Amino acid sequence: MVQESLDTQKMVADSVQRFGEKHIAPHRDQWDDDEHFPVEVFHKLGELGLMGILVPEEYGGTGLGYNEYVTAISELAYFDPGIALSLAAHNSLCTNHILMFGSEEQKTKWLPKLASGEWIGAWGLTEPNTGSDAGNMMTVAKKDGDEWVLNGSKNFITHGKSGHIAVVMARTGERGDKHAMTAFVVERGTKGFSGGRKERKLGMRTSETTEMIFEDCRIPTSNVLGEVGEGFVQALKILDGGRISIAALGLGIANGALRCAIQYSKERKQFGKSIASFQGISFKLSDMATQVEAARLLIKEAIIKKQRGENINKASAMAKYYASEVAVKCADEAVQIFGGYGFTKDYPVEKYYRDAKLCTIGEGTSNIQKLVISRCLLDE
The missing domain is CATH 2.40.110.10 (Butyryl-CoA Dehydrogenase, subunit A, domain 2)
Incomplete structure (x- = not known):
């Protein structure tokens, strides 16, 4: 079962990477400049099965789990965090709310349109x-x-x-x-x-x-x-899952910034050698990689608890809080590694830098996550 899950995650990752190279990368900068919401991309994501990735097949969805979902969000964030954010909001908030609390008639009526990408939620x-x-x-x-x-x-x-x-x-x-x-x-x-x-x-x-x-x-x-x-109680339960989505988004941004920083530091030459050979740069990369892996493990822990049907209040808040802050830190370090070029739109790290901050605000600020975590600790 574990190997099967890993194979599915790799399949999702490969599909998103091919999709991103073809449908997002060529237009990313222009869309960002124009503040353009590319509706057509989400219809295509529906055809790929990602607009209903958590929806059971009986309602027109892909019927996959949170491991695959997190993989899709984080890989999509590498190409454009804004598009990954929209995919997350569509899936974990609107669609998931209907899936979790809708009647059979309501789910049959609305989920197929949402899962196919015909409708955006x-x-x-x-x-x-x-x-x-x-x-x-x-x-x-x-x-x-x-x-x-x-x-x-x-x-x-x-x-x-x-x-x-x-x-x-x-x-x-x-x-x-x-x-x-x-x-x-x-x-x-x-x-x-x-x-x-x-x-x-x-x-x-x-x-x-x-x-x-x-x-x-x-x-x-x-x-x-x-x-x-019941709306308030429902909303809190939806936000528990939503925190995993934003954690995945933060992970994708942090990992994207790390990947760009590694590549650039190998290529950039100063004093006759790549800047990656300088301890000041290599230590930054080490810190970034460690933080990315720690965020990944916190998300994994939250997913395991969710799959077991356990209360994920604390686990999802920890994952969201840490991954969001790591996204900001890694994006900041990536800009620093790129130096003056990191401050220009010629390279993607300035976009990671701008996009990352939302992760610490949306679906509960970092301080709200601390409040949730502390209450869980004190109630234990």
Whole structure:
């Protein structure tokens, strides 16, 4: 079984590398400059089976596990972290929320379109005034006969404008009550649902980030995921898996920066020899490689616990926290190794440097991860 899993992971890695060389690398710089979200790439990723990599075959997915999923995210991040981020958000947030908490009818209705890449998914939790404090969200849903009426807005939403479907958390009770939030599925084209302002970002510029706006948006009761009032609890469980996704993204960035730094340090000559032969550079590479491997092992531990059905709250937070910080450190060191060239767009490390920071912010900041970890430790 172990060998079979390794073979599958290698197959996924090889497929992503071929895909990235053909469909991403030739356009990466232009997409980044233009802040272009390449929708067509995600349709192609669907054809490759990566838009539903965790979805069972009965719903049109590939039916693979988190090892293969992490491999896909990390390898894709080598070519463009923004595209890897969008793939992660589509899979682990929107699609996975429906998979985990949807009824049989809901899963049959929406998962095949998401898994095939025909539809791109979004997930709405964050609001302008409630980032980490999601329990005090202002978006509300009120029951009106056989419908719910949504009013409010979300921001920093991946695919908030281009997504075909969104899982949205709205308050259905009193503010601050953990059982006063409900998850709704909202399809694009629903009256009162629109995409708002697109964010201009430092990095991850190939991943669309926008507002989602709800103005008397009527949703049928059949679009409620799970039970009314369970949305907050559901969201926390979804974020546990989402942390593994961002950890994989951080791992991919860190490893990409390391690979570029190794290659460049071998080729770059100073004082008649490659700069890799200088201890100042070789020690940087040693530190980077050690940190990458440690991040990989933390992610592996989180996956093992998830596969066993254990609580992954602490393990996923540790993986996300460490891998995110390592991505920033490795990208920084890579720019330093490249010297002046690392500060230019002629080489990819400046993009890793800009993209890496999001990993320490999205799906729970590094400080939130520390809070989660400390609470787990103190409750043990």
